[in-house]
Amino acid sequence: MSSTLELCAGEAALGLLPDVGGSIAYWRSGDMEFLRPVTDPHLVAQHGRAVAGYPLVPFSNRVAGDHFRFEGVDYHLAPSFAGENxxxxxxxxxxxxxxxxxxxxxxxxxxxxxxxxxxxxQWPFSYRAQLRYDLREAGLSIGLLLENTDTRDQPVGMGFHPYFPRHDGLKLGFAASSVWTNGPDHMPALRIPAEGPWSFAHMRDVGQAAIDNCYGGWSGSAFLRWPRRGYALTVEASPELRHLVLFTPPAHPYIGLEPVSNMNDGLNRPGIADAGMRVLAPGQKMEGHIRMTVARC
Structure with a gap:
């Protein structure tokens, strides 16, 4: 089993798993776990380890059919999600x-x-990625950097996938202009306004809704509150990360709230102006930053 590296700041502790995708093993302070460790059998490369968050490089979410076309060349990726092509x-x-x-x-x-x-x-272009974790007693900052070390241009995206506990009446709030509905293949089908049951503009209970969708035009801030525990968390992301993937699997004790740069299947959506994939020339870099701040409420 891979060893856990622990960072500390006052009462706060952050466990890291460098050998398991640079993942977070846990983040807690006092009697509160702000991230929920999850074992996902579909992500076989995590080798059954429970992780509470992990980096998304050099793209976020699914690529349809393990295939994309870039600058006239077809690329095929190895499937990495068991049960789906x-x-x-x-x-x-x-x-x-x-x-x-x-x-x-x-x-x-x-x-x-x-x-x-x-x-x-896994990925047909060479790159270098850096991931920085800075723990404070009142929060956690995560920095992502990706550099094209290939001799060719390459399309890239990035983000982070944290799991938050879904207990104690979790409430969620964020502003976004649109959301992508999904087709039977879990790929984006139709872009609609983030209104009605899709809207979290007014903070509300997460409940047992089944959402696994990408929001566009995200404001860059999201708010979580566990009222029965007396804790709140603000998630802020830099302008490079203006999509937000919300994952709320029913009957599971967690949700995913993922600040990312690109929409789902963005590699295959070059005609969408804000698909979020960025083309880096050799030597060019892309950065993204996420800050999570804890408060009592």
Missing amino acids: CAIHGNGWQRRWRIDMLSDSSATLTLEHTATRELAP
């Missing part, structure tokens, strides 16, 4: 990350992906 969440979560910098409350992890014959089915 799709690659999902890039390959950073499948790999071991190197510890580059470490202090009591901060860690910087690095992944060097070289598109060798063995690894190209």
Whole structure:
């Protein structure tokens, strides 16, 4: 079993799993767990480890049919989500990350992906990614950097996939202009206004709604509140991350709330102006930042 690296700041503790995709194992302070460790049998590369959050590089969510076309070339990705014919969440979560910098409350992890014959089915371009965690007693900051180390242009996206506990009357609020409905293949089908049952503009109970959809035109802020525990959490993301994937599987004790740069299947949606995939020339970089702040309520 991979060892857990722990950061501390006052009463707060953050467990990291560099060998398991640079993932978060836990984030807690006192009697409150702000992230919920989840074992997902569909993500076989996590080897059955419970993780509470993980980076999404070099793209977020699904790629239809494990296939995309870029600059006239067809690329085929290895499926990475058991039970579905799709690659999902890039390959950073499948790999071991190197510890580059470490202090009591901060860690910087690095992944060097070289598109060798063995690894190209994960992602056909070479890149370097850095992931920085900064823990404070009142919050957690996550920084993502991706650099194109290939000799060719490449399309990239990024984000982070945290799991939040769904107990104690969890309430959620955020503003977004639109949401993508899904077809039978779980791919985006129709863009509609984020209104009615899709709207979280006024904070409301998450309840047992079944949502697994990508919101567009996200304001960059989301608010979670556990009223029976007396805690609230604000999630803020930098302008590069203007899509938000909400995942609320019924009868499960967690939700996913993922700040990301690209819409689901963004690699196959070049005609959509805000699909969110960015083309990096060799040597170019992309960054994204997420800050989660704790408060008592």
